[in-house]
Amino acid sequence: MRTKTHLWLGLLGIVLFAVVFLVPFAFILFTAAKTATEAGKLQFSLPTTWTLLQNFGDALRARDYMLIIAFINSIVLTVASITALVVLSAMVAYVLQRRESRWSGLVNMLVLSGLIIPPAVVPTVWVLQKLGLFKTLTGLIFIEIAFGLSFCILLFRAFIATIPRDLDEAAIIDGAGPTRLFFKVIFPLLRSVMVTVIIVQSVAIFNDFANPLYFLPGDENATVQLTVFNFQSQFNTQYNLLFADILLITIPPLLLFLFLNRRIVEGMTAGAVKG
């Protein structure tokens, strides 16, 4: 009896989850594959003729290959900020975890504030402008690094706490200096948490909308999120192309998710449960 109710509960769950969580994605796919007139009806139905590839092509070609340029920008932004984030936050987390000093309190407080405090928009624009970095990809990379540090430091620090200090001491006895100790001994051991940091942050940065909107306005170096947002006003009669765009920017996280689902969930709940 008991297992039977659970079977029914499971089936009910599947149906409910499918309706609530999968139908919107099916809607994106179907609409992206329709012709312009059919998509304009906003109906949830299979396309009568599948023109998905053609719509992808049209969406990519629109406004002088804007979306392709945006993809390149987004990838450069993501890769550059993540590389810097991983190295810099691992360095901070390492010293913060290993060396208790009068600085630790201050550093901990700054890390926490970085996580909680909403960044001030116009003063950040002002700083970027003073440095000549406003409306540049370099400027946005620095912004993403600054805003992402706190989260990465927390993840790295929790992991570094599990690496025994004996290892440090063995390396020190073998004559390793501080830089070699960290980069040759500790850093390679961080691989698993590094994967987590890379996944979680790359999703966040690739999907980031507000920061590119504030700090990298203008068409010449738009990121994908901004491009799709701007397409909305341009394509409001061509829903098939709008949804082809949405589908295209959903594919990278989908691929990550299919291959690394478990890793992502681990990363996002890491440390969370301990409070």
Next chain:
Amino acid sequence: MSTEVEARQTVEPATTTLAAPARNKSHYPYWFYLPAAVIFFVFFVVPTFSSFFFSLTRWDLSDWEFIGLENYVAFFQESALLTGLKNTLIYALVTCGLKVVLGMALALLLTSPIIAKGFLRSVAFFPVLVSTIGVGLTFQVLMDPSNGLINKSLGVAGIEGPAWLVDPKFALLSVALVDVWKGVGLATVIFIAGIVSIPREYFEASAVDGASAFQRFRRIILPLSKPATTTVIILALIGGLRSFDLIWAMTRGGPGFTSDVIASVIYKQYQAGFYGLSTAGNVVLFLLVTAIVFPLFRFFTRQEVDL
């Protein structure tokens, strides 16, 4: 999230280095802080501190004129801006509350012995990874008052759906619902992690004592997954109070100003060239987030020590 707790833990291992404290210290050089500190200082600390000053000025990014509290007076006298403040609180409370309740319900379902658990968990979690803009634009179409899928489905069931984003009364709530749809997966996996970390002995003991499913939830799961609940509440509140992307993608604060939140007011004032006023909005948001999240954080961490 666990700074205080962990900071205390890190003190302990230091005892191993009693023999040569001075030499050992130099193996963890302070300059490792430096590159991160410079970036964090220039692009986060400086703007945050200068926002307090610039909120007291009339400002065009190159010249400023000190005008005292005028921006704040303007902020609190303009009813459109006040709506933003009120909406921010409503939005944060609604999304946070629903994420806690629904996330817990889904976590309970997904930790009970039903079929296809892994699949269902993945399905619920996927929207967390999808672009907010993509989700916002999709639901904008799904919520279309006459042609949208949601109202058509409701129509089949004989219910006349509201006009969602077009109706001033429903606009903010509609966006909040989409926010919950997108974010509930994260709350769910955090709750699941909390529930599976409860030792099995408690459940076995309660089964021996003949506890009902509700008692098991009320007396075991709820109190013992408190750290997870804390995390969900704090994450959802921070996210809700700062929320901008989804609102901007779906309504841009409209119709009128009925779904404006502080974050969208800040952006609108910035676009309009009122830099001082925009920055004052930032300071208000800063104070609001700090006033709500920090005390809550302390309250929860203190309670955990008592447990």
